[in-house]
Amino acid sequence: MTRHRQVADEALIRTLFAEHGRAMLAYATRLTGERAAAEDVVQEALIKAWRNPDVLVNGKGSVRGWLLTVVRNIITDKVRARNARPKEVAESPTAVPIERDHADKVVSSMVVLDALEKLPDVHRSVLVEIYVRGQNINETAETLGIPPGTVKSRSHYALRALRDMFSARETGMEGVA
Incomplete structure (x- = not known):
């Protein structure tokens, strides 16, 4: 111009x-x-x-x-x-949105399922009964046919193994012996 x-x-x-x-x-x-x-x-x-x-x-x-x-x-x-456009509504603690993004939940559940697959069967079965099916210690013992003390110790070692897997993942040391 x-x-x-x-x-x-x-x-x-x-x-x-x-x-x-x-x-x-x-x-x-x-x-x-x-x-x-x-x-x-x-x-x-x-x-x-x-x-x-x-x-x-x-x-x-x-x-x-x-x-x-x-x-x-x-x-x-x-x-x-x-x-x-639909009217915009501010998100507040009292008025949560109708549908939240569930991508994080999906990724988290995939990571947990993957980690569970890496556990020995005896540890995985205890965690599935307690955390997935919502059973208490005695119900889990009865379902699996093992003493309640064994359920406690297996859940303790299974959770510790999962914690170690997740911390190794965070530090990038996964798969390193």
Whole structure:
């Protein structure tokens, strides 16, 4: 863009704002009900005028009429866009979202299942009964046919083995003897 064209465009916008800015702002404020929003709309309308200077000088209709139509169209587009989206609701401790992202849960369960597979059967079966099926020590002992003390010791060693696996994973030492 040449310097002469740039100066001419700037002069056009300044003239438009000087002649029609108050009317545009009053109209936009009446439609939006907010002064700040109206100022943004007027600015957008002036940018459209700057991008389409031929519309302003072609002699068809009034310039103010065109500018006010642009203001109305911008506001209409904003209202339609706002109504097309669901209303945003802030997340708070009392109003939890309807559906949380469950990706972390899926990954965690995959990691735990993988770790359980690496345990010896006697340890894995105890943890499955206690933590997956929700049985207590005595119920687990009865289900597996072993004494309650054995359930306690196997769960202790199984949890310790899992803890060691997870800490090795975190430090990057997994599989290192």
